[in-house]
Amino acid sequence: MRRSYKVKFIxxxxxxxxxxxxxxxxxFDRNSFFNNIEELPVLQNxxxxxxxTDLVIIGTGMVGITLAARAWHxxxxxxxxxxxxxxxxxxxxxxxxxxxxxxxIMRSSFIHHVAPNEDINLADFTRLKHNELTNIEKEQLTxxxxxxxxxxxxxxxxxHVKHVVINHNLHKRAFKFSADSIEQNTTxxxxxxxxxxxxxxxxxxxxxxxxSPKENMYKEHSINAHVDNFxxxxxxxxxTVNIIGGGNTSAHIVKSCLDRNLKVNWIIxxxxxxxxxxxxxxxxxxxxxxxxxxxxxxxRMEEIKRIYKGSAMLxxxxxxxxxxxxxxxxxxxxATIQEIDKNKTIILQNKTRVESDLIISTIGxxxxxxxxxxxxxxxxxGFPVLNDSTLEAExxxxxxxxSSHSALSLGPAAKNIDGARIASERIFKExxxxxxxxxxxxxxxxxxxxxxxxxxxxLKK
Ligand SMILES: Cc1cc2nc3c(=O)[nH]c(=O)nc-3n(C[C@H](O)[C@H](O)[C@H](O)COP(=O)(O)OP(=O)(O)OC[C@H]3O[C@@H](n4cnc5c(N)ncnc54)[C@H](O)[C@@H]3O)c2cc1C
Numbered sequence: 279m280r281r282s283y284k285v286k287f288i289x290x291x292x293x294x295x296x297x298x299x300x301x302x303x304x305x306f307d308r309n310s311f312f313n314n315i316e317e318l319p320v321l322q323n324x325x326x327x328x329x330x331t332d333l334v335i336i337g338t339g340m341v342g343i344t345l346a347a348r349a350w351h352x353x354x355x356x357x358x359x360x361x362x363x364x365x366x367x368x369x370x371x372x373x374x375x376x377x378x379x380x381x382x383i384m385r386s387s388f389i390h391h392v393a394p395n396e397d398i399n400l401a402d403f404t405r406l407k408h409n410e411l412t413n414i415e416k417e418q419l420t421x422x423x424x425x426x427x428x429x430x431x432x433x434x435x436x437x438h439v440k441h442v443v444i445n446h447n448l449h450k451r452a453f454k455f456s457a458d459s460i461e462q463n464t465t466x467x468x469x470x471x472x473x474x475x476x477x478x479x480x481x482x483x484x485x486x487x488x489x490s491p492k493e494n495m496y497k498e499h500s501i502n503a504h505v506d507n508f509x510x511x512x513x514x515x516x517x518t519v520n521i522i523g524g525g526n527t528s529a530h531i532v533k534s535c536l537d538r539n540l541k542v543n544w545i546i547x548x549x550x551x552x553x554x555x556x557x558x559x560x561x562x563x564x565x566x567x568x569x570x571x572x573x574x575x576x577x578r579m580e581e582i583k584r585i586y587k588g589s590a591m592l593x594x595x596x597x598x599x600x601x602x603x604x605x606x607x608x609x610x611x612x613a614t615i616q617e618i619d620k621n622k623t624i625i626l627q628n629k630t631r632v633e634s635d636l637i638i639s640t641i642g643x644x645x646x647x648x649x650x651x652x653x654x655x656x657x658x659x660g661f662p663v664l665n666d667s668t669l670e671a672e673x674x675x676x677x678x679x680x681s682s683h684s685a686l687s688l689g690p691a692a693k694n695i696d697g698a699r700i701a702s703e704r705i706f707k708e709x710x711x712x713x714x715x716x717x718x719x720x721x722x723x724x725x726x727x728x729x730x731x732x733x734x735x736x737l738k739k
Contacts, residue, residue, distance in 0.1 A: 291427045291554040291559075291592070299592045299593055299595070299596070300593075301593045301594070301595070301596040301597050302414065303383055303414055303418065303429060303593055304382070304383060304533065304591075304593050304594070304597060305414075306382040306383060306412070306414060306431060308412040308415075308433075310382070310432075310433050311410075311433055312432070312433040312436045312437065313377075315367055315370065315373055315374070315377075316367075317440070318367040318368050318369055318370065318373060318436070318440065319367065319368045319440060319443045319444060319448070319449040319452075320366060320367055320368075320449065321338065321361075321363055321365070321366060321367065321368070321449075321452045321453055321454045322449075322450075322452060322453050322454070323453070323454065324362075324453045324454055324455040324472070324476060326453065327360060327362075327453040327455065327476075327478060328357060328360065328478070329477060329478055329479060330478070330479045330480070331357060331358060331359060331360040331478065331479075331480050332354060332358040332359065332480060332481050332482065333349060333354045333358060333359045333360070333480060333481070333482045333483075333484070333709075334359075334360050334361075334362060334468070334470060334478060334480040334482070334483045334484070335349070335359070335360075335361045335362075335483075335484045335486060336362055336363070336457050336470070336483065336484070336485045336486060336487060336649070337361075337363055337485065337486035337487045337488060337681065338361050338362075338363040338365065338368045338369070338370075338448075338452050339363075339369060339370075339371055339372060339486065339488050339681070340369060340372055340392055340439070340695050340698055341486035341488065341680050341681040341695075341697070341698040341701065342361060342363070342486040342681075343368060343369065343392045343439060343442060343443055343448065344392040344393075344394070344695070344698035344699060344701075344702050345484055345486055345680060345698065345701070345702045345705065345706075346359060346361055346446065346448050346451075347392060347393060347394050347397065347442050347443075347446045347448065348394040348702040348703075348706050349702075349706060349709075350446040350447075350448075351394055351396050352706055352709065352710055352713070352715050353713075353715060355446070355447065355451075356451075359451050360451055360452075360453065360478060360480070361448060361451055361452035361453070362452070362453050362454075362455040362456075362457060362470070362478070363452065363453075363454065363455070363456075364454065364455070364456035364457075365454070366454060368439070368440075368443050368448070368449070368452065369436065369439050371488060373436065375504060375527065376432055378503060378504070378506075378507050378508070378527075379503060379508075379526075379527045379530035379531050379534070379640075380509075380530055380531070380533075380534040381432060381526070381527075381530045382431060382432055382433075383429045383430075383431055383432065383591075383593070384429050384430050384431070384432055384435050385429070385526060385555055385556065385591055386429075386555055386694065386695055386696065387422065387427060387428055387429060387430075388400050388401045388404070388418075388419075388422035388428055388429075388430050389401075389422075389696075390562075390694070390695040390696045390699075391435070391438055391439075391695065392438070392439050392442050392695065392698065393438070393442045394702070397442065397445075398441075400430060400434070400435065400438050401419065401422045401423060403434070403437070403438045403441060404419050404422075404430060404434050404438075405419060405423075407434065407437070411434075412431075414431075415430075415431050415434065418430065418431075427554065429593075455472050455476065455478070456472050456473065457470050457471075457472065457649040458471055458472050458473045458649055458650065459471050459649050459650040459651070459652065460483065460649050460650070460651050460652070460677070461651070461652035461653075462652070462674070462675075463479070466481075466675065466676070467479050467480065467481055468480050468481070468482075468483045468676065468677060470483065470649070481676060482676045482677075482678070482709060483676065483677050483678070484677075484678045484679070484680060484705060485648065485677075485678070485679045485680065485681070485683060486680045486681040486698075486701075487646040487648065487681055487682075487683060488646050488681050488682055488693075489643035489644060489645060489646055489682050489693065490643060490644065490645075490646045490647075491504035491505055491642075491643055491644075492641050492642050492643060492644050494639050494641065495641070496522065496615070496618050496637065496639050497639075498618075499618045499619075499620065499622060499637055500520075500522065500618070500637035500638060500639040501636075501637070501638055501639065502639050502640075503527060503528075503531055503638050503639065503640045504527060504640060504642075504643070508531055508534075508535075508638050509534075511636055511638075512535075512538065512540075512636070515635060516540065516635040516636045517540060517541060517635055518540065518541040518542075518543065518633065518634045518635050518636075519535045519540050519541070519542050519543070519634055519635065519636045519637075519638060520542075520543045520545060520622065520624050520632055520633075520634035520636070520637045520638070521535070521542060521543070521544050521545065521637075521638045521640070522545045522615070522624075522637065522638070522639045522640065522641060523545075523546070523547075523588060523639065523640035523641050523642065524544075524546035524547065524548055524549075524550065524551060524587075524588045524589065524590070524611070525556070525588025525589065525590070525640060525642060526556060526588065526589070526590060526591060527640040528544070528546075528588070528590070528640040529590030529591060529594045529598075531638055531640065532544050532590075532594075532598070532607065533594060533597060533598075536597075536598075536601045536606055536607055539606075540606075541606055541607075541608075542601075542606065542607050542608070543608050543610065543624075543632045543634060544607060544608070544609045544610065545610045545613050545615065545624060545626075545632065546609065546610065546611040546612070546613060547612075547613065547614065548587055548588075548611065548612065549611055549612060550590075550609050550611040551587070551588070551589040551590065552589060552590050552591065552592050552594060552595045553589040553590075553591075553592060554591075554592050555694075556588070556589055556694070557585060557690045557691045557694055557696075558585065561585070561689050561690050561691040561696075562691055562694075562696045566689065566691070567688065567689060567700065570688075570689035571666055571687075575658050575663075575686065578686055578689070579658065579659050579661075579686070581689070581690065582661075582685050582686075582689070582690050585690040586690065588642060610626065610630065610632060613626050613627075613628075613630075614626060614627040615627075618637065621633075622634045622635060622636065622637050624637065643682075645660060645661070645682055645683055646682070646683075648662070648683070651674070651677075655671055655672075655674065656671070656672045656673065658686060661683065661685055661686040662679050662683050662684075662686070663686060664678075664679055664684060664686065664687045665687070666687045667704060667708070668704055668705065668707075668708040669684050669687060669688075669701055669704050669705050670708070678705045678708075680692075680697075680698065680701035680702070680705065681693065681697070681698070681701070684697070684701055688700055688701060
């Protein structure tokens with residue numbers, strides 16, 4: 279039995295009333311109703327895809343969904359928009375990565391979600407599902423409505439994502455198609471091809487391609503938890519687990535193993551670190567974006583690298599402190615791995631030998647490789663160079679880049695859900711101008727509110 283769950287804030291959190299983190303939230307007392315990937319909206323077969331459209335969004339992750347829902351309100355719907363993705367389901371990467379690590383609570387708060395301003399937001403959506411909420415979810419919703427720091431459950435978040443996809447008909451416009459190359463034809467239209475030679479032509483293209491797990495440098499002796507489901511490797515012979523990596527995925531797996539009464543050695547390259555979110559709050563606010571935009575590219579790069587160090591959620595802290603007292607958890611931080619032997623022993627540079635029955639590696643993500651872009655794309659330290667105001671790629675008219683690849687313009691939060699909102703505001707403000715659309719027409723906004731969001735029934739299970 280765990281004893282205490284409360285720790286004082288040690289980071290800048292969004293809170294006025296609360297000065298304690300309640301780790302009870304991590305226990306989450308309902309079996310998930312969003313366990314099965316097949317509950318996510320599915321992409322269509324590419325043979326059904328038109329060969330011409332006005333706007334192609336590459337990527338149907340959280341960022342692609344946010345962009346497409348925003349585009350819907352500017353009239354990019356029906357044949358005018360096509361979403362493509364190599365995956366089978368919307369939000370598939372996020373679903374697999376969070377479920378693989380048994381994450382049940384979002385790390386970001388209620389204000390970070392995929393719906394544009396005109397639509398029902400995550401807190402309102404959650405309120406409409408009040409009857410189905412657990413006590414913890416109800417408590418978090420109350421905090422959210424008070425403007426306090428509050429975390430939605432993953433289930434509710436994913437239900438909301440699904441709601442946004444279906445209510446903007448995005449599933450009818452999305453196709454399983456992996457972009458291999460992109461080139462501009464003589465009329466200035468973009469031609470996107472896959473490896474089988476199928477093509478789609480579009481006036482505008484927005485890339486929202488996310489990150490892929492880094493190559494597991496210890497793959498001979500460990501599993502990569504960003505790709506493999508660690509639970510498949512647990513059996514009665516596994517009593518002690520070595521977990522490599524100090525980020526959010528690691529922390530969830532550490533907790534899952536400890537909760538299964540396994541002994542855990544946690545090997546972290548940097549300091550053991552707990553934070554409200556992986557990106558400091560200032561980058562979720564105008565002042566953060568403004569400050570970043572005033573830096574030189576070199577300074578921006580330094581800042582991105584500095585911020586991208588992994589951290590566990592603040593809610594993990596109290597739980598892990600208790601497990602440490604019980605000697606179930608041992609943390610080796612500031613640790614450099616020298617060698618891993620075939621008996622699953624990790625030898626650190628200071629000669630400490632850390633024995634285990636299973637090694638789980640979670641060493642983070644890197645930018646997903648871009649499709650081949652004819653005539654190339656300007657990059658700085660691997661990140662595309664974009665127009666800060668519009669996120670259009672330098673010298674590539676009508677090709678815009680969001681998600682992790684836009685970090686050089688948007689800052690560290692580009693890879694997060696909040697970054698998607700900022701990206702879509704910048705890109706579609708420009709597209710609205712180019713298309714002569716009155717985006718900020720109050721009448722349209724009110725019509726959308728009354729005709730669309732408010733009257734749309736909440737999806738029932
Ligand atoms: C365990 C975990 C927990 C997290 N929790 C949070 C959180 O609480 N809050 C938060 O803000 N962020 C969180 N994040 C960060 C999170 O990953 C992002 O916020 C979000 O999922 C990123 O969405 P994305 O669309 O950029 O990337 P993805 O979801 O990876 O989507 C990119 C899509 O592009 C597709 N794609 C890539 N290349 C091509 C191509 N050539 N052709 C066609 N399709 C292509 C991919 O198949 C993929 O579907 C978390 C991340 C992890 C791993």
